[in-house]
Structures are given as structure tokens and as C-alpha cells.
Amino acid sequence: xxxxxxxxxxxxxxxxxxxxxxxxxxxxxxxxxxxxxxxxxxxxxxxxxxxxxxxxxxxxxxxxxxxxxxxxxxxxxxxxxxxxxxxxxxxxxxxxxxxxxxxxxxxxxxxxxxxxxxxxxxxxxxxxxxxxxxxxxxx
Numbered sequence: 001x002x003x004x005x006x007x008x009x010x011x012x013x014x015x016x017x018x019x020x021x022x023x024x025x026x027x028x029x030x031x032x033x034x035x036x037x038x039x040x041x042x043x044x045x046x047x048x049x050x051x052x053x054x055x056x057x058x059x060x061x062x063x064x065x066x067x068x069x070x071x072x073x074x075x076x077x078x079x080x081x082x083x084x085x086x087x088x089x090x091x092x093x094x095x096x097x098x099x100x101x102x103x104x105x106x107x108x109x110x111x112x113x114x115x116x117x118x119x120x121x122x123x124x125x126x127x128x129x130x131x132x133x134x135x136x137x138x139x
Contacts, residue, residue, distance in 0.1 A: 020059075029059045031094070038063065038090050042070065042079055050074050053083040055091075055099075063091045063139075065101035068108070080108070084115055092139050100136040109133050 007015075020034055035056050042051035051070035057063050065087065070080050091099055101117070103109050104126075109119070112135050121134035 023059065027060065030061050031057060031059065034059055038087050040083055040086050042083060051079055051083065053087055055087045057091065057094055057096055061094060061096040063087065063096050063099040065099065080111060081115060088139060097139055098136060099139055102132055102134045105131045
């Protein structure tokens with residue numbers, strides 16, 4: 001008989017390994033490492049972080065942008081565009097062909113559209129009363 005129990009961090013890691021093994025059997029990886037982090041920080045003259053981007057290349061030379069944030073004092077100064085372009089350029093050097101991300105209606109959908117991204121999915125009421133958008137760009 002099988003039971004369902006709350007998972008532990010170790011069990012979460014085990015499940016991720018097993019899913020990655022299955023994925024690799026179905027579609028072989030096209031990059032040596034299963035995940036390659038592509039992160040850049042934006043710092044002021046004192047070395048304080050005032051923005052940055054966290055992205056990762058996974059399995060098949062596809063980039064996912066997890067975080068792009070700029071302190072409100074520096075927004076609309078072109079820094080977000082520069083950070084995103086930095087990741088895109090690094091992705092191309094790595095042989096990546098696709099980049100994707102998600103954003104909410106109260107975040108930066110129009111910014112990404114101006115950068116050449118296109119919406120390929122939308123999730124309503126996430127959170128309630130708002131929308132989450134999924135965007136991609138072919139590199």
C-alpha cells in the first residue's frame with residue numbers, strides 16, 4: 001500500500017534528479033551541464049547592488065530569466081535593457097536558441113514586448129484580479 005506524506009528538502013532534490021534523468025532519456029541534453037547560471041549585478045559607485053538579472057540555461061541550451069530587478073531610483077535609465085541584452089548575448093555565445101520568462105500585469109510586460117519578446121501564454125487570476133504572462137524570444 002502506498003502513502004502520501006509531506007516531502008522534505010532531500011526528497012525534493014531526489015524528485016528533481018529523477019525527473020531530470022527521465023527528461024534526458026526522452027530528449028538528450030545539448031549542453032554538458034544540466035544548469036548553467038547566467039547572472040549579472042548592477043552596482044553603484046559604493047558597490048551596493050541596485051539591480052540585476054538571474055537567468056539559467058537548462059538542458060537543451062534554453063535560457064530562463066528568473067529575476068530582473070532594478071531599484072526604483074534607477075528605473076527608466078536603460079539598465080534593464082542592458083542587463084537583458086547582456087544575458088541574451090551570453091546565451092548566443094553559449095549556443096542557446098531560445099529565451100523565456102514570466103511577468104505579472106503589475107510588472108514589466110510592456111518592457112519585454114519592446115525588447116522583442118512575444119506573449120505565448122497568459123494565466124488569469126494569478127494572483128486574484130491579476131494576470132501572469134509568459135513570454136519568449138528566439139535568439
